[in-house]
Amino acid sequence: MTAPDTLLEVEGLSVSFGDTEVVRNLSFHVSRGECVAIVGESGSGKSVTARSLLGLAGRGSRVTSSTLSVAGRDLTAASERDWRRIRGSQIGLVLQDALVSLDPLRPIGREIGDVLRLHSPLSAENARSRVLELLASVGMPNPERAITQRSGELSGGLRQRALIASAIALDPPLLIADEPTTALDVSIQARILDLLADVKSRGTGILLISHDLAVVSAIADRVLVMKGGRIVESGNTQELLALPREEYTRRLISAVPTDKPRRVPLVPDAMPVPAPTVHSTQDAMAPVVLEARGLTKSFPSPSSPFLAVDDVSFTLRRGETLGLVGESGSGKTTVARLVLALAPADGGAVLLEGGAFSELRERDRRPLRRKVGAIYQDSLSSFDPRADVRRILTDASELAPKADRHSVGELLDAVGLSPAVAKARPLHLSGGQRQRVSIARALAARPDVIVCDEPVSALDVTIQAQVLDLLDRLQAERGLSYLFISHDLGVIRHMSDRVAVMKNGRIVETGDAARVFDHPQHPYTAQLVADAPRLVDAL
Amino acid sequence: MSELDLRTAAASAAPVRRARPSVSEIFAMAFVLFLAVATVVPGLLSSIDPNAIAARDAFQGPSPEHWFGTDESGRDVYSRVIAGTSTSLLIGVSATVIGVTLGLILGVIAGFGGRILDFSVNRTIEVLFAFPGLLLALLVIVIAGPGPVTATIAVGLSTAPGYARIIRGQLAGIRSSGYVESARVLGHGPRRILTRHILPNALAPLMVLATLGIGQAVVWASALSYLGLGAQPPSAEWGAMLSAGRTYIGTAWWLTVFPGLMIVLTTIATTILGRSLTRRTAGRR
Numbered sequence: 001m002t003a004p005d006t007l008l009e010v011e012g013l014s015v016s017f018g019d020t021e022v023v024r025n026l027s028f029h030v031s032r033g034e035c036v037a038i039v040g041e042s043g044s045g046k047s048v049t050a051r052s053l054l055g056l057a058g059r060g061s062r063v064t065s066s067t068l069s070v071a072g073r074d075l076t077a078a079s080e081r082d083w084r085r086i087r088g089s090q091i092g093l094v095l096q097d098a099l100v101s102l103d104p105l106r107p108i109g110r111e112i113g114d115v116l117r118l119h120s121p122l123s124a125e126n127a128r129s130r131v132l133e134l135l136a137s138v139g140m141p142n143p144e145r146a147i148t149q150r151s152g153e154l155s156g157g158l159r160q161r162a163l164i165a166s167a168i169a170l171d172p173p174l175l176i177a178d179e180p181t182t183a184l185d186v187s188i189q190a191r192i193l194d195l196l197a198d199v200k201s202r203g204t205g206i207l208l209i210s211h212d213l214a215v216v217s218a219i220a221d222r223v224l225v226m227k228g229g230r231i232v233e234s235g236n237t238q239e240l241l242a243l244p245r246e247e248y249t250r251r252l253i254s255a256v257p258t259d260k261p262r263r264v265p266l267v268p269d270a271m272p273v274p275a276p277t278v279h280s281t282q283d284a285m286a287p288v289v290l291e292a293r294g295l296t297k298s299f300p301s302p303s304s305p306f307l308a309v310d311d312v313s314f315t316l317r318r319g320e321t322l323g324l325v326g327e328s329g330s331g332k333t334t335v336a337r338l339v340l341a342l343a344p345a346d347g348g349a350v351l352l353e354g355g356a357f358s359e360l361r362e363r364d365r366r367p368l369r370r371k372v373g374a375i376y377q378d379s380l381s382s383f384d385p386r387a388d389v390r391r392i393l394t395d396a397s398e399l400a401p402k403a404d405r406h407s408v409g410e411l412l413d414a415v416g417l418s419p420a421v422a423k424a425r426p427l428h429l430s431g432g433q434r435q436r437v438s439i440a441r442a443l444a445a446r447p448d449v450i451v452c453d454e455p456v457s458a459l460d461v462t463i464q465a466q467v468l469d470l471l472d473r474l475q476a477e478r479g480l481s482y483l484f485i486s487h488d489l490g491v492i493r494h495m496s497d498r499v500a501v502m503k504n505g506r507i508v509e510t511g512d513a514a515r516v517f518d519h520p521q522h523p524y525t526a527q528l529v530a531d532a533p534r535l536v537d538a539l
Numbered sequence: 540m541s542e543l544d545l546r547t548a549a550a551s552a553a554p555v556r557r558a559r560p561s562v563s564e565i566f567a568m569a570f571v572l573f574l575a576v577a578t579v580v581p582g583l584l585s586s587i588d589p590n591a592i593a594a595r596d597a598f599q600g601p602s603p604e605h606w607f608g609t610d611e612s613g614r615d616v617y618s619r620v621i622a623g624t625s626t627s628l629l630i631g632v633s634a635t636v637i638g639v640t641l642g643l644i645l646g647v648i649a650g651f652g653g654r655i656l657d658f659s660v661n662r663t664i665e666v667l668f669a670f671p672g673l674l675l676a677l678l679v680i681v682i683a684g685p686g687p688v689t690a691t692i693a694v695g696l697s698t699a700p701g702y703a704r705i706i707r708g709q710l711a712g713i714r715s716s717g718y719v720e721s722a723r724v725l726g727h728g729p730r731r732i733l734t735r736h737i738l739p740n741a742l743a744p745l746m747v748l749a750t751l752g753i754g755q756a757v758v759w760a761s762a763l764s765y766l767g768l769g770a771q772p773p774s775a776e777w778g779a780m781l782s783a784g785r786t787y788i789g790t791a792w793w794l795t796v797f798p799g800l801m802i803v804l805t806t807i808a809t810t811i812l813g814r815s816l817t818r819r820t821a822g823r824r
Contacts, residue, residue: 340724369726381717384736386743399726445725
């Protein structure tokens, strides 16, 4: 496999920390103009692999390989000095979080210009024009202005563009992108993937790393599926998606929620979601549990008050999920805070079971609060750092009616956790386990409604699939109503009976989920549907 | 779900990691133990009466008989250093307790008392901060007169603004934290949230700071005694001993070096312990 087009060739790569081998005997290659994706859950060793290709595996690591060459240069025994020459000029790196990858105190122009001048003798004037060129090529609107801005002044998507610009500044033949779109909104994610596809078409080889098969399938030519430090399956993207051989690959494919009908489990071979017991879905006769009427909320800002939520109304029936979808800044979370009565609305009201909720005095509302539960994106910060799981759950179940209380064991069982978790502190649990604990806490108070604010956005797709299946099952068993908030249309579509699409604080389209997504009326909804990450040409 | 259960079991079966104490931490703990013994049962460490005068034994250097030598009146410096431990530590610890208590009251008033109280407490703290701590302590002594009790109160008062500010910041941070919010969403009442979530989380780092503060309070108390404003001679107190030995520093170095060494070691030991407490509690987030 030493075709002249081979950019990166890896043979027998192993990485270990102390006695633990985290990457085992990995072999693959990347050719010019090709995108190879490494896909796996967190902890599968994919990021370590990427780092060791840059000589950055980290302190205490031992990297061995029989072949490791980049653009024909042998790097099996490269010294730190050799690596420094390779990084940037031969291999560019794009990381997940551009905010920490870019110096917050230096303008973007200087940041990229330094990369250029470090490796090539360019005058300040020439460097500047090259930077402008680069920023334009990554689709940065108004490069002249961006060049003077610091990373903190740019939005997430533009920041990621700037980072890609600095990674391709020296025109390296190989680009390594480690979860480059994970922190971004779906629409921005689609733009960044377009940009990477564009970079690829110019002949750059790309090694793309992600936990989400749907994301990589958009641009990857070949996919390597990694598990426990090993490649368990590899092949052409289309073939792999169409005919996965490994159980693990099937799980990754199945976990992608986009285009999966409602109530079809995302984890293969899982128990099918039971038919709703309390009321059938979309039962027009099911009683309305929660109603928002003309909610309005603005925040003071230097120029004019910023209208975060503008005349938002909806109803939520028993046993139903209402999906609230929109990009960051569209006001979704503010709606959640208004519904939870954590902030007073400027106008409008939230009604619970037909009675006042948001308009009550806090003292009168407190006994009703247990009926409206919440699950947050960052569950860790919603737990008292001093409390273990048992205390978290008993504290919450004290609020349920006396005759109707769950024991800690029942709650853990309901969310699929072992009883041993009761003694652990949330800090020591994995992200998926933490989210299960926060679901258990919400259940403990015996709620009617649960407000789920981006409950799976911080999780790997496979864990996301488990949590979504769990929420579906609990809903069917207990007749819960969910107000489900997410920026990810794939997730929303899979979870919701009805949806409301939010943009700039307003609901631009609402209705039956299938109807809205199959025949979007509003151009913004159509755009969201187009941008949702889906598996290409398979299934 | 079996994989999940396995991982769960692994997570909970793993013992809570406790780093082995370093050499300096062992030293610090041993020294604090020594101080504790010297405070509670000084007789165990020295059999000589710290105030026994023997004029013909005056100004003897360190010897097997008098480990730290003798002073101008022939009193044994070692037993005086041991006897002084209780006074010095008592002043240091009580001053810290006074400072933390006052700081707590001010901090809680500022943190919970609404905008006007917060504003006024904050401005008061800022004015107090404008004075160097020791100057503030001197001011108190000028008003209340010298003596060990006023020195204690003075040092306590002058450390209070620092604690108050930290507590106020802690409370503000915790009040807007995710876990207080989720307790509200669940429907817990304000009193329960205060006692069960806010105060425990705000006070834990304070205990660490107080440990760090004891060393500083001992130094300040000694400084006041050195200036003749704290414990008065002939009572054995490290600062007062330093002051008395100052006159003979050219001829009898042991009169100042040993009490000075005790002050330095006490400060170092409490600082090491305070810092290691900080590190150990930081792991719990």
